[in-house]
Amino acid sequence: MEKTAGKPIRCRAAVCRAAGEALVIEEIEVAAPKSYEVRIKALCTSLCHSDVTFWKMPSSPMSIFPRIFGHEAVGVVESVGENVTDVNEGEIVVPVFFANCEDCRDCKSKKSNVCTGFGFSPTQGMPGDGTSRSTDSSGETVHNFFGVSSFSEYTVVDIAQVAKISPEIPIDKACLLSCGVSTGVGAAWKVADVEEGSIVAIFGLGAVGLAVAEGARIRRASKIIGVDLNPEKFEIGKQFGLTDFINPKDCGEKPVSEVIKEMTDGGADYCFECIGLASVMNDAFTSCRGGWGKTIILGVEMHGAPLNIDTYDLLRGKRIEGSFFGGIKAKTDIPLLVQSYLNKELHLDGFITHEIGFEEINAAFDLLIQGKSLRCIIWMKK
Template sequence: MSAGQVIKCKAAVAWEPGKPLVIEDVEVAPPKVHEVRIKIVATGVCHTDWECLYGTGKGMKFRPFPLVLGHEAAGVVESVGPEVTKFSPGDKVIPLFLPQCGECDRCQSPKTNLCKKNWANTQVGVLADGTSRISCKGQQVYQFLGVSSFSQYTVVPDTSLAKIKSDAPLDKVCLLGCGVSTGYGAAIKTAKVEKDSSCAVFGLGAVGLAAVMGCQAAGAKTIIGVDINPNKFAKARVFGTTECINPRDHPNKTIQEVLVEKTCGGVDYALECVGSPVIMTAALESTTDAWGTCVIAGWSETEAMNVVVEKILMGRTLKGTYFGGWKSVQDVPKLVDDYMKNKLKLDEFITHKLKLDQVNEAFDLLKSGESIRTVISLF
């Protein structure tokens, strides 16, 4: 039995910003009070992982290194710490970068999913006691967003963990730990897309395709995909776009001008899934006045977007979404169930399957636009 013991395993360690990950032997300490140690079976490779490594200071806040990235994963409970009541060894789980303690004013409110339990700590890579559970070569390694799924084992708070069906395929449902949930929820929960409406989705990566899937599930009549990589258009049609536009095909007009013209005044809903302030502005300006809604799902922590005040005064709504508005602990298992009932696509997002020692290759595939999602097998 490994319970109570330090586990030695492999992890991809980011020693410093801008440098490729290195596969190292790490030590993962046993879980402390209200913590759970998980064997990670599969992890998706998300754009935010890439940004944290290569985009620090350009839209991402600085985080301490060395760091184990990865936050979109699924695994099995290996052992539980003291006072953990909701999990047992062998449970299939999805670790969560967004907690749900169930007790704070935000968890009690139907208006938000933004629980702040352990928040300040996990944002800087440590758990509740101010330390991480992963070490390498005698030094502490920080845990990205309190998760660190690019490690064969990790430890997370028991409020940042969703228990899922025992027959769920972990190499598919891992995607519900971030990208798919975020995009799908941006359309369904945050935008509240209505039947027969018109939508534009900016950026056709995993988050954008999930947003397209959400628009289709909501019954939107027109779903326009916008991306500068036309290789993504065929895949976008599988998810439900009614047409796709490459802004580079319209050199004399902004993309918002193209969309306003095409839809005779603008779309009802625009979903920004890139994380670029310029595209956020374009998304807002592509919506119709009177009732247009723009939801920002793309991630940026330090940049500002430009909003012409009149665009808001004329009745538009601009809102952001974090993890698609889902209350993580309670909603992720429901999303897993929807996938198992064929109400939600996951397999179609997965373009590549690699091993942990190919994680840098997964980053290259992501950056070049060749992959939608790469799933990494940890064992």
């Protein structure tokens, strides 16, 4: 590693050159890290729905190509730029899309994980200067994604987006904590603060929704209800604590909220929306119990549709709250999740449904789009 420190590295990356087009393995050049930056050798990465959303996004200010996608990964520090003291060469780290600078008012507060020192923008380059550290064989810039761009053998990430973890956790399990699983478990633990004996309803049983269930299971919720159009999700979800399942197609003319109220004697204590549709957010809020019911919004509504909720429900004590990255502060909370796994409390194995080599990365897109995978681990060397 010392031989490459401070120098550009040529490596392979899966580059997307136009919206919806297959990724192509190309040779790129990754510059040396600048001040407060870390260059990471990726060991494995995985595909999140956010990658797919921006990959297929038609022409818009957020649709930038050529681009290297990917923001869930784990790797080893290859080299560090000036002023980096958090990590050292050779240490195992998890890059994350959501910064944790530890210096701004929000990072220092227990009330928020939204780092105002860096903020978040889907179109951002490196936080320090807004540029990318990757170029293709012709010298053209290959744009960054979420400040991570993990579909590359090497990537440069700001230290505010890097969490050092214990090397005791298996690499593939650590990869899951980079985004989806942390988002779901964190929403149950840090945002909702689910307590023992409570009733939970989860709308959308992808990896994030099932991670919410896992978080609620560990908190010993008495009933965990999953709502999804795919009937196979109930069996899958049982390993994460699901006790009940509702398929809206089977409810006839009855709203899902009425079914949940009948099952729970008035509504769930906590409802989680993990899809990103305003209509489902409304359903989740309606399904909560009056007096103290709390709805947590994890899904990203990409169409700008407004919520239509009864304000009288707010007067009656219902609450609704957003959750970005599950309230997780990466540098402190991800190591705690790692320890929870090592203590055999947090179950991660069931989230990994497929494993492929880097050259097969497009198959991961097919599996996720077809609803056949939760997380597909993509090994850089298999």
